[in-house]
Amino acid sequence: MxxxxxxxxxxxxxxxxxxxxxxxxxxxxxxxxxxxxxxxxxxxxxxxxxxxxxxxxxxxxxxxAFKEMHNHLDKTYLSLGWRACRPVKNLSERLAIEAAELEELAETVEQRASAMIELHLNNGVNHIRTHVNIDPFIKLKNLEGVKNALKAYEQYLTYEIVAFPQHGLLAHEEMPNLLRQALESGATILGGLDPAGIDKDIEKSLQVTMDIAKEYGVDVDMHLHDRGQVGFYTMDKWLDMVKEQNYAGNTAFSHAFGLSKLSPHLQKQFAKKLSEHDVEIMSTIPISINHQLIPLNILKTEGVKVALGCDGFYDSWSPNFSGDILEKVHNFCDYTGKSDERSLRQSLSLITQGxxxxxxxxxxxxxxxxxxxxxxxxxxxxxxxxxxxxxxxxxxxxxxxxxxxxx
Incomplete structure (x- = not known):
């Protein structure tokens, strides 16, 4: 009817x-x-x-309807009451804190993920791409909880699950097989994280990622926080591998901070290469790194697909942000000076898959x-x-x- x-x-x-x-x-x-x-x-x-x-x-x-394209349903503290972040001196300390609380939080992952899903639904989101920690500490526990939470809301949304090696792909020998197990147990996309900053071996990290992706025929979504030349080199190297191994159309770069310090000329050149290989950029806003902008405008002009996500919020990484994907578009327009009718209107495409x-x-x-x-x-x-x-x-x-x- x-x-x-x-x-x-x-x-x-x-x-x-x-x-x-x-x-x-x-x-x-x-x-x-x-x-x-x-x-x-x-x-x-x-x-x-x-x-x-x-x-x-x-x-x-x-x-x-809005699309949330970079999220961490398993990390949030939502439904547990107020918690501020513990101060740390560096990334290693932050990762250690997260690892220490993984076992405790794993028991409530379905409850917490459900709270975040409901917040997104109330804000107008009907598709979520969520990264889920796969690591030696909790193995597939978070994946099971997130899967259960998402399944309960299937009549209102679609979703993708990224098997995310938050604590490194190479540091623990069991990680490649844990990622394989995740892809066999409901994860639909293979994640990656800073082959330089975390894995300390760009070429090996990228090759292992490519091997697993091709083995299971899945897309790859990499968190790339590494900045400057090393961040750019990582992306460029991966695209060369994509071309050599005929794997175009299967890549997303989340954050892509390595684009920030390139000159506008090089940003435009590399944007064309990203477009040729059908790479999507998943940005979580803000797009300014040490006053260097991630060139979302240039990327879009050159035909690169760009999408936004709320990232993790109210978790061990940050107590801030409302969890509203439309607010991300609002902030993007604010940061980039978009205030006229047409540019405000067209910016909505960042959360609607165009x-x-x-x-x-x-x-x-x-x-x-x-x-x-x-x-x-x-x-x-x-x-x-x-x-x-x-x-x-x-x-x-x-x-x-x-x-x-x-x-």
């Missing part, structure tokens, strides 16, 4: 005001959602819908009949206002099913 959504605001185009500034135009529509979860009909709001079970959206703006209601010329492209009926409904006149003003009350529909918060 289909469902009608009445009085849905959709962006339809743009107009130019007398002062030359742009204004996004919108109108009210009724949308019929088929029982299969796809858009069946879109008609003007002036027409009558006689369905007694129709849901009145009361003029709320429909946006494409989908925006209007294209860069202001022509309507979404939603269309036959597409998945997944929306975020907000109180805003247009997507530019939503990015700038961060409406708090949001309602998620995933494939025709409205999510109702448990709290």
């Amino acid at each position: 289909s469902t009608w959504l009445r009085n849905v605001r959709l962006e339809t185009g743009e107009a130019t005001r007398e002062d030359g500034s742009l204004q996004t135009k919108s109108e009210l529509f009724h949308i019929q959602v088929a029982k299969e979860g796809v858009i069946q009909t879109i008609i003007p709001g002036s027409e009558n819908v006689s369905d007694a079970d129709a849901i009145d959206m009361e003029g709320k703006l429909a946006l494409p 989908v925006t209601p209007l294209n860069i010329e202001g022509t309507q492209e979404w939603p269309k009949i036959g597409e998945e009926a997944s929306f975020v409904f907000v109180d805003a006149s247009c997507s530019a206002e939503a990015v700038a003003r961060l409406p708090k009350k949001r309602l998620l529909m995933h494939k025709g099913k409205l999510y109702k918060s448990k709290h």
